[in-house]
Amino acid sequence: MSQSNRIQGGLIDRSQTFRFSFDGVAYQGHPGDTLASALLANGVCLMGRSFKYHRPRGPLSAGSEEPNALVQLRTGARQEPNTRATVAELFDGLEATSQNAWPSLRFDALAINDRLNTFFTAGFYYKTFMWPAAFWEKVYEPIIRRAAGLGSLTKQEDPDDYDKGFLHCDVLVIGGGPAGLMAALTAGRAGARVILADEDFRLGGRLNAETFAVGEQAGADWAAGVAAELASLPNVRLMPRTTIVGAFDHGIYAAVERVSDHLAVPAAGKPRQTLWRIYSKRAILAGGATERPIAFENNDRPGIMLAGSLRAYANRWGVAVGDRVAVFTNNDDGLRTARDLKGRGVDVVAVIDSRPGGDLLPGIRHLQGAEVIDSAGRLGLTSITVRQANGKTEVISANALAVSGGWNPNVNITSHHRSRPEWRDDIAAFVPGAGGPANLAAAGAAAGDLSTHGALRGGAEAAREALETLGLQAPYSLPQAEDAPIAITPLWYVSGGKGRAWIDPQNDVTVKDVKLAHKENFSSVEHLKRYTTLGMATDQGKTGNVLGLAIMAELTGQSIPATGTTIYRPPYTPVAMGTLAGRSRGKEFKPFRLTPSHKWAEEQGGIFVEVGNWLRLQWLPKPGETTWRESVDREVLATRKSVGICDVTTLGKIDIQGTDAGAFLDKVYANTFSTLAVGKCRYGLMLREDGMVFDDGTTARMGPNEYVMTTTTANAVTVFRHLEYVRQCLFPDMDVQLISTTEAWAQYSVAGPNARKLLQKLVDQDISDAAFPYMGAGNITIGGLRARLFRISFSGELAYEVAVPTRYGDALIRALTEAGREFDAVVYGTEALGVMRIEKGHVAGGELNGQSTALNMGLGKMVSKKKDSIGMVLSQREGMNRAEGYRLVGVKPVDPKGVLQAGSHFLKIGAPPVLESDGGWLTSKVYSPHLGCDIALGYLKAGDQKIGRRMRAVNFLTKTDTEVEIVSPHFFDPEGERLRG
Amino acid sequence: MIINHPILGPRDAQEFVYLGDASLIDRPDGMTAGIESFHDYLYNRDNPAGLHRELWYHEQGDRSWLVVTRNTVSHEITSVELARDVARARGRSK
CATH class of the missing domain: 3.50.50.60 (FAD/NAD(P)-binding domain)
Structure with a gap:
């Protein structure tokens, strides 16, 4: 069969022949064809099956409004479902297949649904699959999904790239038909920066589909001439194959450019599609009209x-x-x-x-x-x-x-800010209403001017008006064109029949369904849409919606404007998920941040964990270790026995300077920092204004007007934001300056009885206990390199944190491990860090949950009432200070072999496992190699009065029920003798 | 959305972080005001259909906190001020 339906004429290039296939049968077409036009030329009209009844379907349209001719394009990883054959540009070698039909398009087994149509009426799902409720997920939905399907996904990774880009212009012209071309020409000749976007691959719109003359030329030739002139203007950007899919605030439009959809494979370095964000001062909607x-x-x-x-x-x-x-x-x-x-x-x-x-x-x-x-x-x-x-x-x-x-103006984009279209009796159609996106004007058929002359005039005039607001003059002259009046006598449906008459062919919504919806009182347009699914298919009712409204108007005895219309949301046509994702997919979804010791740890075979955007060392296995617990237990024991090193660079660091720096810290911390001596650190507790704990960390006073704050890793960004808020919005005249230095310093914790001996090998200054006591801080040098030293401990050991400029971080981890060799120093990761902080009873993520007060954490005395600080007042609320409120406790299993689970709930022994008996929960749990059993922290009601009691820790998810003893949260060295050593 | 930054000119809203009602600037003094007035300050907000003054932070920019006056119905932005200037004008200092 060789293009039996091809006749003379047309805008196709007959000097070249493309070969393509549909359902495995080979056909021929030409450049300029769409898949639909090429199939029709070959006498193939059957292109799909409908969604519900599996009725045989051919194309209804020749454009993006197409409801029927949905096909699958290409094969393998590039296979793409639900593509409208009417806009798929033909290329040599295109392979297309039909969908929603089995075993074949001509004989589809599920066409039986068509015989059962009285059963599948509007509201069918709601009425039929009601009972029993448990059947919905397991039985009904899978069957419905199989029967009422569209195309299928390959589940292979898309090999193509998708890009995002930004464009700016004075005037964005949406649509390249007579109105859009005239608007772009008028604005372009006047010198404005113009973008003209059209979804078609050939500019001209209806001029390419009609036999009208424009001036002395055929309409299509006039369009080609204008397109050529526009292309020659440096201030005009022509964007064919580009659909404006949405209007957003302040003149921003989203556009999808199908850069390579018309090629078998994108050219090297080119994306498949680009999602553009277009910033415009003025926009002209020349989107034409759609026939119904x-x-x-x-x-x-x-x-x-x-x-x-x-x-x-x-x-x-x-x-x-x-x-x-x-x-x-x-x-x-x-x-x-x-x-x-x-x-x-x-x-x-x-x-x-x-x-x-x-x-x-x-x-x-x-x-x-x-x-x-x-x-x-x-x-x-x-x-x-x-x-x-x-x-x-x-x-x-x-x-x-x-x-x-009749024809419906394409008002869609004017409704994207909820403006309602208005009815015009003379053309029997909705036109753009008031209150659309600011600085957007509709022109031509989109505004209801349905003649060629009306389109040319409307486009030119819209451009002239737009440029006038920008201070530019834009004279124009119009070529001659037809100006036939619209002669229409509305007819929505042919009455008197007994069978089905379709208004939304893709979703199989018929006149009967509208009547049924009315009978069942779903007569508002929003109800009609949802009850019948009218206009909810991939075409969003571009052809059939108005029919449904008009029929409902007739049934209710109201006028069409009184019945109203549903409005449109973005996107104008379907957008592939890959286009929205752009390059943010897989590993590129978000960036990874690597610590200064990452390269060294990778060389050593370290295991890493994602902490926010950071990759942190989780543990560092030694040869022969087969489980993570072996490595972690070894790291903990070796640190407590001699010395361990841990990269703590990820903690947030903020430099705070100015004569009011101390006063500022008194505002943001619940405890006092203005009295801190130079050269000392202090643990700080930061509250939110509602009195809940926001963050904690140590802050050091490096000079009279200079502090260095540390934050938790998780809150580094939000704490800095909060400090700027307090500084600018609440205390605008304080002399205080802030800068985040998280990335500027590589920081290592060196902890354990031999920490000082190890560091003294590297540090140029004396760091003996007398010279550098517990909670000391200061600037030091390491082999002449400027560095900072803080004598602080998270592990409960004699410990320091040493910081050097980030670029020396790799050198320092190598120097520390080399110097630590004689002490059998280990490098430990976040797991061992967690074990040691829980042994010591320090709060972290599980306890800093945004719902806990200082009192809950056993830190209530830290909130100073002698000064005003964020959260101080509201932390005194009665409900937050009840004696029976939650308090931080330690938990041990009564049987040392007993298993604890974070998230388990406390129950009194003998109490039924119901909500009323709930005593609180376990926040963090580890295995303590030091104690030889599981230990945990938890929030227990009146926990401070229950030390020594036995309770149950129950977890229905992990099915554990363990008898536990409530103990002090300080499992290890409660007097703090080691860290002062 | 585009926010016309008083120092940097028009910037895309993606560069900003939103906080909420600019009445947060009017924080009572914790040494004189009680729980009641702090409760009112923190939790009671107007929710106007129309002009709304709100705090935005130029996090991916110059770290300015701004008071943006935005029409919640149309998203039209009618004024953008530095929060520090607004705070001073409302009598805040140290």
Whole structure:
């Protein structure tokens, strides 16, 4: 079969032939074809099956509004489901397959659904799959998903790149038909920065699909000439294959450019698609209009098509959809299809015009006051049944039927900020309403000016007005063009039939469904949409929505404007997830931050864990160790016995300077820092204004007006933000400056009885206990390199944190491990860090949960009431100070072999496991190699009065129920003798 | 959205972090005000359909806290001020 339906003319390049396949059958087409036009040229009209009834379907349209012809493109990892054949640009070697049909498109087993249609009416899911509730997830939904499907995913990784980009312009023109071209030309010639975006691969819009002249030229030639001039202007950017999918605030528009969809494989270095964010001062919506059908019985057969689309296939693509074509119209535009097809030598068997009277078309059988009441043909149209004005019915043989119910301006983008379209009786359509996106004007058919002249004038005038607001003059002159009035007598559906008449073919919503919705009182447009699923398919009801509203208006006895319309949200057409993700996928979803010792630890075979954006060493296995516990236990014991080293660079560090630095810290910390001596550190507790603990850390006073704050790793960013808030919004005249230095310093903890001996080998100054006592801080040097030393301990050991400029971090970890060799020093990770802090009873993530007060943590005395600090007042609220409130406790299993689980709840022994008996929960749990059993921290109601009691720790998720003893949270060296050593 | 930063000019809203009602600037003094007034300050907010003054932080920029006056219905931004200037004008100092 070789392009049997191809006729003369069209904007395709017949000098080149493309080979492609559909469901494994080979066909030929030409550059300029879409997949739909090429298939129609080859006599293939059956392209899909409907969603619910599995009815055979061919294309309804020739554009992005297409509801029926959804296909799968390509194979392998590039396979792409649910693509509209009407906008898929043909390329050599394209492989396409049908979807939602099994075993084949011609014989689909689930077409049985069509016989059961009385069962599958509106609200079918709601009514049928009600009971039993447990069946929904396990039984009903999988069956429905299999039966009512669209295309399928390959589950292979997409090999192509998707990009994001940013563009700026004075005027964004949305749509490249006569209005858009004229707007861009007017603005471009005036010198404005212009972007013209059009979803089609060829600029010109309807001019490419019509036989109109513009000036002395054919419309398509005029469009090509304007496009060429625009391309030559340096201030104009032409963006074909680019759909404006959404209007956002302040003149920002989202656009999807299909950079490589028309190629088998993207060119080297090019993305498949780009998501653009376009910043515009003014925008002009020249998005044209979309034709709508008329509903009649069995109006969904392959070969029944919108009249303007059938005409577009003939005029633009040189394709006659059938050789015996009928036309069914309620307006003059439908008559154009009959004239154009006859002009191209196609047999127009009849024009069924629902309007009585008027001029008869010459040389064509023109039946006035007539209606199409039914059609026949299982896999494609064979005949239509016509009811003539005198009531007589007649069967007319036809293999294509062009239907025109009038044109709907494409108002979609004007509704993206919730503006409601307004009804215009003269064109029987909705036009953009007031209150649309600021600085957006609609022009041409999108504004309801449906003639070519109206489009050209509207585009030029919109550009002139836009430029005037920008202080530019933009004179224009208009070429001559047709200015036919809109002659339409609305007809929404043909009444009197018993069968089904489709208004939303993709979701199989029929006139009957609208009537049923009305009968069941779902008569508001929003209810109608959700009850029947009208307009909820991938085409979002671009062709059929207005029919549904008009029928509901008739049923309720209201006018269409009183019935109203649902409005549109972005995106205008479907957008692939990959396009929205761009390059943020897989490992590139978010950046990793590496610590200064990362390279060294990687060389040693370290195991890493994600902590926020950081990768931190979790533990460092030695050869022969087979479980993580072996490594962690060894790291803990070796640190407590001699010395261990840990990278703590990820803790937030903030330099705070100024004459008011101390006063500032008194505001942000619950305890006092202005009295801290120079050269000393102090543990600080930071509250939120509601009195809950926000963060903690040690802060050192490096000079009279200079402090160094540390924060937890998790809150490094939010604490800094909070400090800036306090500084700028609350105390604007304090002399205090802040800078985050988290990335500037590499910082290591050196902990254990031999920590001082190890460090003294490297540090140039005396760091004996007398010279550098517990909680000391100061600037030092290491082999002459400036460094900072803090004598602080998270592990409970004699410990220091030493910091050097980040670029020396790698050298320092190597120097520390080398110097530590004689002490059998270990490097420990976050697991051992966690074990030692819980042994010592320090709070961290599990306890700093945003719902806990200082009192809950046993730190209530730290909140000074002698000064005003953030959170001080509200931490005194009665409910937060009850004696029976939660208190931090330590937990040990009574049997040393007993297992503890974080998240377990405390129960009194003998109490039933119900909410009323709940005593609190275990926040953090580790195995303590020092104590030889599991230990945990937890929040227990009145926990401070329950030390020594036995309770149960119950966890229904892990099915553990362990008898425990409540102990002090300080399991290890409670007097703190070791860290002062 | 675009926020017209008083120092840096128009910047995309993606560079900012939103906090909320600019009335947070009017923090009572903790040494004189009681729990009641702090409760009112922290939890009671107006939720206008119309002009709303709110705090935005230019985190991926110059770290300025700004008071942005935005129409919550249309998202139109009618004024952008440095929060520090607003705080001073409302009598805040040290």
